[in-house]
Amino acid sequence: MLDQLAATCENERCNRPLTEEECMLVYQTEYGQRRAYECHCGTVTVTVGRRE
Numbered sequence: 001m002l003d004q005l006a007a008t009c010e011n012e013r014c015n016r017p018l019t020e021e022e023c024m025l026v027y028q029t030e031y032g033q034r035r036a037y038e039c040h041c042g043t044v045t046v047t048v049g050r051r052e
Contacts, residue, residue: 007035011043018045 007018018037024044025036032050039045 007037007045007047009037009039009041009043010045011039011041014039014041014043016040 009016009018016039018039022037022039023035024038025034027034027036030051032048034049035047037045037047
């Protein structure tokens with residue numbers, strides 16, 4: 001499922017696609033995976049993927 005998601009910067013003035021290079025933290029819980037991305041503009045975007 002996470003392979004199908006594309007993260008983008010949450011800054012409304014930036015909105016650029018985020019890649020694995022910008023992924024700074026991956027956290028796994030029993031409910032799914034959380035990833036924190038730091039964009040070149042300085043905005044941190046967190047994605048949440050839940051298990052099916």
